[in-house]
Amino acid sequence: MGVRTTLALAAGKGARAVFRLRGGGSALPGLVTERIDPAVLRHTLGSLPRGVVVVSGTNGKTTTTKMLVALLRAHGLRVFTNPTGSNFTRGVISSMLGEVGLRGRLDADVAVVELDEAHALHFSAQVPPTHSLLLNVARDQLDRFAEIDHTARLLTTLAEQTTEGVVLNVDDPFISRIRGHVRQDVRVGWFGVDPSIADRLPELQEADVRPEDEAGVVLDEQELAGAALLLPADDGRGLTVLCPGGEDLGPVSLRQRGLAAMINATAATAMARHLLGEDFRVEAAAAALERVSPPFGRGEVVDVGGTPLELVLVKNPAGFTVALGTYGAEPVATMIAINDNYADGRDVSWLYDVSFESLRDRGVALTSGVRGWDMALRLRYDGVEVGDVEPDLDAALDRFLREAAGEPMRIFCTYTAMMHLRRRLAERFGLARFGEDPEA
Amino acid sequence: MNEPTHGEVALALPDDVAALAQLPADKGEVHLVHLYPREMSIYGDLGNTRCLAARLRWHGYRPVVHDHHPGAPWPERADLLLGGGGQDSGQARVTEDLERHADRLRELAADGLPMLMICGMYQLFGEAFITVEGQRLPGLGILDVTTRGNATRMIGPVVLDTDFGSVVGYENHSGSTVLGEGQQPFGRVRHGQGNNGSDGYEGARVGNVVASYLHGPILPANPALADGLLEIAARRATGDWVPGEIDDTVATRAHEAQVRRLLGS
Numbered sequence: 172m173g174v175r176t177t178l179a180l181a182a183g184k185g186a187r188a189v190f191r192l193r194g195g196g197s198a199l200p201g202l203v204t205e206r207i208d209p210a211v212l213r214h215t216l217g218s219l220p221r222g223v224v225v226v227s228g229t230n231g232k233t234t235t236t237k238m239l240v241a242l243l244r245a246h247g248l249r250v251f252t253n254p255t256g257s258n259f260t261r262g263v264i265s266s267m268l269g270e271v272g273l274r275g276r277l278d279a280d281v282a283v284v285e286l287d288e289a290h291a292l293h294f295s296a297q298v299p300p301t302h303s304l305l306l307n308v309a310r311d312q313l314d315r316f317a318e319i320d321h322t323a324r325l326l327t328t329l330a331e332q333t334t335e336g337v338v339l340n341v342d343d344p345f346i347s348r349i350r351g352h353v354r355q356d357v358r359v360g361w362f363g364v365d366p367s368i369a370d371r372l373p374e375l376q377e378a379d380v381r382p383e384d385e386a387g388v389v390l391d392e393q394e395l396a397g398a399a400l401l402l403p404a405d406d407g408r409g410l411t412v413l414c415p416g417g418e419d420l421g422p423v424s425l426r427q428r429g430l431a432a433m434i435n436a437t438a439a440t441a442m443a444r445h446l447l448g449e450d451f452r453v454e455a456a457a458a459a460l461e462r463v464s465p466p467f468g469r470g471e472v473v474d475v476g477g478t479p480l481e482l483v484l485v486k487n488p489a490g491f492t493v494a495l496g497t498y499g500a501e502p503v504a505t506m507i508a509i510n511d512n513y514a515d516g517r518d519v520s521w522l523y524d525v526s527f528e529s530l531r532d533r534g535v536a537l538t539s540g541v542r543g544w545d546m547a548l549r550l551r552y553d554g555v556e557v558g559d560v561e562p563d564l565d566a567a568l569d570r571f572l573r574e575a576a577g578e579p580m581r582i583f584c585t586y587t588a589m590m591h592l593r594r595r596l597a598e599r600f601g602l603a604r605f606g607e608d609p610e611a
Numbered sequence: 612m613n614e615p616t617h618g619e620v621a622l623a624l625p626d627d628v629a630a631l632a633q634l635p636a637d638k639g640e641v642h643l644v645h646l647y648p649r650e651m652s653i654y655g656d657l658g659n660t661r662c663l664a665a666r667l668r669w670h671g672y673r674p675v676v677h678d679h680h681p682g683a684p685w686p687e688r689a690d691l692l693l694g695g696g697g698q699d700s701g702q703a704r705v706t707e708d709l710e711r712h713a714d715r716l717r718e719l720a721a722d723g724l725p726m727l728m729i730c731g732m733y734q735l736f737g738e739a740f741i742t743v744e745g746q747r748l749p750g751l752g753i754l755d756v757t758t759r760g761n762a763t764r765m766i767g768p769v770v771l772d773t774d775f776g777s778v779v780g781y782e783n784h785s786g787s788t789v790l791g792e793g794q795q796p797f798g799r800v801r802h803g804q805g806n807n808g809s810d811g812y813e814g815a816r817v818g819n820v821v822a823s824y825l826h827g828p829i830l831p832a833n834p835a836l837a838d839g840l841l842e843i844a845a846r847r848a849t850g851d852w853v854p855g856e857i858d859d860t861v862a863t864r865a866h867e868a869q870v871r872r873l874l875g876s
Contacts, residue, residue, distance in 0.1 A: 310653060318698040319653070488655075517767065518781045520826040523658025541872075544865035548831050551861050552658070552665050554631040560864070 176215075176275050179208030183268045201264030212260065212297040214275045215267060221248065221281035222335065223298055224442065227291045227326060228306025228346070230490045231435045233466045234427060235306060236285040238439035238459075243281060245459035246447055251279035259290045260297070281446070288325045292332075301335040304442040306435075307376055308345035310521060311487035319345065327352050338362060338442045341398065342372055347388040361390060361398035362441035364434065365413060368403060371430060375493055399441035401433050412440045420453045420460075427465040429497030431490075436460050468589040470497075473596050475572060480580040482596070484589050486516065488524035494583060495529050502533035504575035507550075508540040508564060508588035515585040519545055527553040534558065536575060539567035540588045564591050631665065636673035639849035641841070643667075644677045644686050646694040646732065647705045654783065656695025656729050658828035663691065666837055670855040672845060681708035685715065689724065691844040692716075696730025696784075696826065709735060713751050720753045725819040725843040729829065733814065733822035734758045734786050754815045754822055755791030756806075769803030769825055770873050771813050775836040777801075779869040780825025788824075790815060797823045802873040819843050832865045 183204030204211055216223050226236045240252045253266040263284050271277050286294050294300075308323045323345040330337045330349045337353050340346040341363035350359055364372065390398060396416030403410045404422055410433045411421035420440055425432050440460075444451045465471045473480045483498060485491040511517050519542050527550055534556035538546040543562040550557050558574075561567040571580065584592060596602060645652075645660045664674035677686035681704060697705070709716075720726065728736050737756035740748045764785045771778040778798055788806040790796060796806070797814025805813035806824070814823035821840070823829060830837040834857070842852045 320698050320700055518654065518783060518826065520655035520658070520781060520828055523655035523661065523828050523831075524652075542865075542868075544861060544868050545832065548861045548865045549658075552661055552831060557861075560861070562868070 173208075173214070175208045176211055177273050179204045179206075179211050180268070180271060180273050180275065182207055183264065184273075187265065187268045198259060198261045198265055200268055201261030201266075204264050204268065205261050210297065211264060211275075212294065215271055215277050216251070216282050216298050219251070219277065219279055219282055221446070222301030223282045223284070224302040224304065224446070225291055225294065225300040225329065225333075226283065226285045226304045226306070226442075227288055227329060228340075229288070229309040229311045229322065229487065230493070231306050231431060231438070232285040232287075234432060234469055235304065235435040235439050236283055237466050238436055238463050239304070239442050240283050241459040241463045242439055242443040242456050243283065243446070245455040246443070246450060246452065248280045249278060251277055251282040253284050259287060260294050263294065288322050288329075291329045292325060295329055295332045300329070300333050302337065302442070302446060303329055303333045304338045304438060305330065305340065305346050305349065306438055307340055307343045307489075309376060309487055309489040310524070311490075311516065323349075333357060336360060336445055338438070338445050340438070341388065341390060342369070343376055350388055358445070359394070360441055360445040361394060362434075362438045363398065363400055364437070365400045365402040368401070375431060375434070376489060397445070399437050399444060401437040403430065403433055410436065412437050414440075414444065414453075417444070417451070418453045420457050423457045423461050425460060426463060427470050429470070429493065431493045431497065432465075432470070468584070468593055471593075473600055473602060475580065475596075475600060476576070478577060478579055480572075480582065480596070482589060482593060483581060483583050484586065485583050486586060488521045491522075491525045491583070495525070495527065498581060502530075503579040503581050504571070505530060505533065505535045506537045506539060506567065506571045506580070506582045507535055507546050508567065508582060508584040508592065509538070509542040509546045510540045510585050510588045511542050512587045515587050522546065522549045523552075527555050530555045537561055537567050537571050539564055540585065543567075564588060565595060568592055568595055632668040632671075634669070634671045634855060636668060636671060638671045638673075638851075638853055639845070640673045640675055641667050641844050641848045642675045642677065642686065642688040642690045643844075644679055644689040644692050646679050646692060647681065647697070647701070647708075648678045648695075649680060650701035650704045651697035651731055652695040653697050653701065654695070654730070654781075654826040655828050656693075656826060659695070659727060659729070659830045660693050662828070662830040662837055663693070663841060666834070666841060666857065667845075669857050670841070670845075671853070672849075681705055685712060689719070690848040691840060692719070692724065692726040692728075694726075694728045694732030694736075695828075696732070702731050702735070706735075709751065716751055717753055720818065720820050723819050723843070724847070725840045726821065727830070727840060728820065728822040729826065730784055730824050733824060734788065736820070736822055737788065737815075738791065740786065753820060754817055755794040756788050756815050756822075757791070758786040758788040761785045761787045765804035765808055765824075767803055768869065768873055769805070769813065770801040770870055771798030771803075771805075771825075772801060773798035773836070774816075775833065775839045777866075777870060778823075778825065778829065778833045778836060779866055779873075780823070780827035780829045780833070782824045783826065784824050788815075797821055832862055832869070834859045834862045 183200045186203040187200035253263045336358040338360040341361045400413040408424045409422045468482045468484045471482045536558040543560045547557045547560045667674040736753045737750040741759045743760040766783045795816050796812035797816045845852045
């Protein structure tokens with residue numbers, strides 16, 4: 172470990188202390204550290220005995236990472252992770268600053284980090300991941316990624332740089348065809364849904380316009396034996412993860428609702444089995460999955476004076492469609508907040524690829540955010556009544572809490588709108604601060 | 612609408628739109644043809660079709676929407692054509708079909724059929740696309756524009772001055788387009804890059820063919836443009852244009868919010 176790393180870590184820790192006092196952002200101390208020692212990640216994470224697992228893909232990274240961490244901890248592993256959803260390298264470094272000594276020693280067996288598709292490559296240039304779990308590819312932030320095909324290429328490159336094992340989504344052709352690109356000595360594992368519910372997939376994922384023969388892969392018997400497949404219960408809450416080569420997991424009930432969360436649980440289970448092999452225990456895994464609470468703003472429920480307020484992050488057409496499918500069936504007082512900052516995706520065109528008809532019966536009380544008027548306009552074209560438009564997030568939140576007082580509430584919001592609203596909600600209702608999520 | 616639905620792209624348009632209007636749809640049918648909604652609608656360009664169908668209904672007309680897919684027979688009737696942007700793989704998938712209908716499209720354009728072609732379809736309606744490697748791929752030649760592949764993308768919100776008033780939208784293209792001599796642009800750039808980032812022009816217009824890089828999608832927040840196209844289509848379809856009263860308060864506010872934010876006025 173060099174002097175430079177020690178210096179970088181000291182500077183980062185100092186910055187972290189200052190920013191925490193000010194209640195500020197999560198990534199800046201990481202940026203300070205990275206500037207001083209760009210190789211800091213290699214020095215700290217590169218020597219962990221059970222390796223470095225990267226979780227990437229368009230939708231579900233934060234939830235899946237949290238579930239995977241819970242599964243591994245339930246098996247006695249000490250896990251380093253970036254639980255804040257700050258999924259750039261500097262976010263990972265920031266997460267690390269609280270746990271690492273100045274010599275760069277991290278008290279962990281394994282690291283599980285979620286990384287944004289583009290930053291995953293920046294990360295892997297520093298620390299080649301031993302394992303990667305690749306979830307899905309969908310239209311998201313095309314102002315950054317330009318094309319779905321480009322995003323798929325980024326993940327393919329990440330898989331090529333992975334040294335021991337990759338776990339792929341058999342149902343997403345953008346992901347499953349990565350099988351042909353991994354190194355020969357790299358083990359490939361799979362997750363997916365049981366064929367009996369394959370008809371529910373179109374609501375979750377991007378249609379691929381390639382000819383059928385290029386579309387996806389079919390697993391052979393040996394591959395199937397290592398796969399984890401989701402079988403939801405009829406009640407919509409319970410699920411079983413079928414493990415063809417071993418003991419099935421479940422039935423369990425997750426604390427986060429919806430099919431997407433169930434698929435994330437299946438992906439996390441597949442990766443945990445892949446990592447733990449013989450040591451994987453279904454009872455421990457089931458208990459761990461049942462305990463995982465929704466990450467910040469991803470269906471998180473805030474207690475507002477005795478009534479629940481659900482905060483639902485929506486970032487792209489597939490994600491919003493899933494969120495409406497999951498939550499829209501239970502109409503409650505609804506607000507939608509759309510910002511178009513860099514972290515939200517600056518282009519809001521994608522709102523026209525989402526159908527909002529499920530909101531028609533109850534209507535939307537308020538739209539807000541920088542693009543609050545554009546959201547209201549979108550709803551008008553789907554025949555959804557909008558109570559009012561209040562672009563200012565604070566004013567909108569005040570009004571919404573006042574006007575919907577006493578009844579269940581739900582806010583769909585883009586990333587920076589969610590961060591803003593959650594901070595306000597945390598101040599008013601005593602929630603854990605961002606980045607201090609105590610349960611994994 | 613006989614095609615199977617596919618992902619999120621094909622939404623049932625006319626029926627649910629029809630349900631939104633209290634007016635009788637007694638001013639006649641107007642047929643909208645959306646070219647390649649699967650391959651060429653990556654940035655929500657389907658919203659343009661949805662917007663036109665809804666506005667027709669609000670004006671008292673009956674919209675009939677045809678989704679045209681590669682290899683399918685040409686729709687029996689077309690009063691207005693729409694096309695959007697796709698990624699390179701999508702563009703490659705439609706080229707053959709576009710070639711098959713090239714003569715028809717050129718005739719329809721010359722005949723004054725209104726068309727709105729966005730981004731990728733705008734490029735394919737031009738003279739040629741010259742790739743980064745220098746390869747020349749011919750276009751339909753309806754617009755006298757030539758596009759070159761570029762290393763840097765032009766991305767961001769846009770405000771234009773056009774014959775339809777100010778227009779707001781969002782551009783995201785790597786192709787850099789140059790107008791031929793005498794080719795009229797669609798608009799002049801007040802904020803953003805436009806066709807190529809240097810000459811101040813955006814899009815192109817020949818007769819009733821309007822082509823632009825703007826997504827947004829372009830029509831909902833620019834209702835004057837939407838109704839401008841509908842007027843031509845309705846006149847061709849029914850011999851007249853009798854617009855109804857549409858409350859465009861929300862569209863106007865969305866439009867103005869962007870203009871104010873980007874131009875500071």
